[in-house]
Amino acid sequence: MSTSDAQSGPSILESPSKPVAHGRAFAPGRTLRQGGKVLPEHARGHNRSLVLQTLFHQGAMSRADLARETGLTRVTMSDLVAELIADGFVAEMGVREASGPGKPAMLIDLDRDGHRIVGIDLSGNDSLIGAVLTLDGSIVARREVPLPVAADLVSTMVDLARALVADSHAPVLGIGVGTPGVVDDRGVILTAPNFGWAGFDLEGALRGALGLPVLVANDANAAVLAEYTFGGAADDVLLVKVGRGVGSGLLASGQPMRGSRFAAGEIGHVTVGTDGGPQCACGKVGCLEAWLSVPALTSRLAAASAPADREGILRDAGERLGIALAPVVGALDVSEIVLSGPPELLSGPLAEEALATLRARTLAQPHEGVRVRMTQQGDDIVLRGAAVMVLSGQLGVS
Amino acid sequence: MSTSDAQSGPSILESPSKPVAHGRAFAPGRTLRQGGKVLPEHARGHNRSLVLQTLFHQGAMSRADLARETGLTRVTMSDLVAELIADGFVAEMGVREASGPGKPAMLIDLDRDGHRIVGIDLSGNDSLIGAVLTLDGSIVARREVPLPVAADLVSTMVDLARALVADSHAPVLGIGVGTPGVVDDRGVILTAPNFGWAGFDLEGALRGALGLPVLVANDANAAVLAEYTFGGAADDVLLVKVGRGVGSGLLASGQPMRGSRFAAGEIGHVTVGTDGGPQCACGKVGCLEAWLSVPALTSRLAAASAPADREGILRDAGERLGIALAPVVGALDVSEIVLSGPPELLSGPLAEEALATLRARTLAQPHEGVRVRMTQQGDDIVLRGAAVMVLSGQLGVS
Incomplete structure (x- = not known):
């Protein structure tokens, strides 16, 4: 190929x-300061x-x-x-x-069929997922390969991307990649403990191997772009991505928030509440991730016998999410919290309790209108967000 | 005059x-969407x-x-x-x-002396403060009048502004006003309970009476602009203004955050922790304002006898500030928290404890570098921020 x-x-x-x-290019404050x-x-x-x-x-x-x-x-x-x-x-x-x-x-x-975009999602538990997308964000081809050992990850990604380019049957506008970890604005992975990357120029490595434009971003930051472009999200929105870990992507006035060290959205290891909580893998107690990650929730649910206990576990997790997010809703006045992850865990009691807690812990006016909802993008949200990165970076469309 | x-x-x-x-004018996401x-x-x-x-x-x-x-x-x-x-x-x-x-x-x-700016600060406890500033933000004249009853507030402001314009001895570029409350991007006060304003076009009322450009913003949002322009603040900074109430102003990548309903920064009535706390005037328990406002702190300090008790009160308040801000630091990756208010309350144990708590409750990397410091702008911070609003709005300088 x-x-x-x-x-x-x-x-x-x-x-x-x-x-x-x-x-x-459009970071006006910086642009002006830099002349x-x-x-x-x-x-x-x-x-x-x-x-x-x-x-x-x-x-x-x-x-x-x-x-x-x-x-x-x-x-x-x-x-x-x-x-x-x-x-x-x-x-x-x-x-x-x-x-x-x-x-x-x-x-x-x-010309929505005139070009294709390739998206790659590294946030899966045990596989690399790639897709060919139209400029509309529709997925027209899909490939999945087992997650290799860390040393083989880049070559496996390159092979996957090449296969998807071959599947495209149209010029490829670029390749978007969503990955766990902290990623700078040049696509350098500052830190991604899962893959052992620190200061690794993934964007450069893939561009060099593939000869195509490549854009790499944090998976939750990619996801919130998909929600904004294809999911009708508000201009001020926080997307919480719940998987092995817990991360978030944030837009204010429709602009992605990056943070002073490109770590905006890293809420998984914020301590929630002042009454302890479950032990977190990071060594601390009561991190949001220890309450809310898929492994944490599924293991607690597996130990519960009665349905009421199971609902209690989900409500507790939702309450903790609300406690953690109330200061963010206050400080940023976001109008919408979007949840991405297994709907059988997140929708229902968990989302309801998160909303009730947010309302109870912020100023009634203006925050009583805040919403909490599931994304409708399903498991493709990172792939579609990766496509938005390419649309935005290559065509100025978002 | x-x-x-x-x-x-x-x-x-x-x-x-x-x-x-x-x-x-420079809100690129919106600008593009609006064509x-x-x-x-x-x-x-x-x-x-x-x-x-x-x-x-x-x-x-x-x-x-x-x-x-x-x-x-x-x-x-x-x-x-x-x-x-x-x-x-x-x-x-x-x-x-x-x-x-x-x-x-x-x-x-x-030509730093070629024009003057008039600033007005409505956040004082019992007076209206106004000043004439150079384009550098230096204060060259100052007037203070007692806070009138609400019905007379606008006419008192107009008189104060006219007196300051007369003091200016140079063309006045515009008038900036910092006020408590939620203010939209046209200078309409959406809500300011202290003054009984709701949906009041203060900017329009003052412009009509004074025949000069007027810019009105929330006092903490004005303050963070002063800190950014004159105080060397980082591009990603949260300024916490502690007075009768507690509010904040937030910049991300050097851009002011407005929020979906112009209420960004309203953190005073966010509940802190999960173990109760002091009764707040809003009716809830454990709001940040109930822990940290000047009246709350001074009344608790007055009841304390031993110096150790007093330090404990300040440390508790600092800890609560850290608890409230940890999720904001995580979500936005701000590099700096700046405190504005009485230094005898805020600097020392309170600021130290806030920093220690922030570090303990966020991910060590990347947030261990976050700083907490007092502003060096003193009581003039809102006046100087009001001047920045005029510089920015009239000259595009920030």
């Missing part, structure tokens, strides 16, 4: 009209992203509609659309029935 | 080269702010240095500087000694 499919298509990275990578000027090519990249973003969210429309929606002139729009058609990102979809006099309008849309 | 001083100067709001109001295009005048406003921002932070330099720092061409820079000199925001400061061959360079700087 080879990556020839991908390389025969127009490469975004080599294109003279390379779009601004909004996922990273970012606005050049004509920035405006062009921004406007190109704006067209793609509009089509991504609103679907097919005429060039005239696009001009109206974006505020750009018809001439500018005509040039931009021609360029995007030549690059294979936009296609003409046929004419719309004319509703009045005049020529019927040609509809333009994102 | 009149506002003629201010109105005789160049009004930013009427200038054809009005800069982008970075404090509000913001980049126009030439945006680039011009951005570059104008960039020049002001560079001079604000780095001080006097030549046009050639400015061009190099900002990446703009010398021709563009020359035009921009001419425009900014004409508007009274930039001045020539004299030539620098030539270090080599060639013409000695004329130094350019922000």
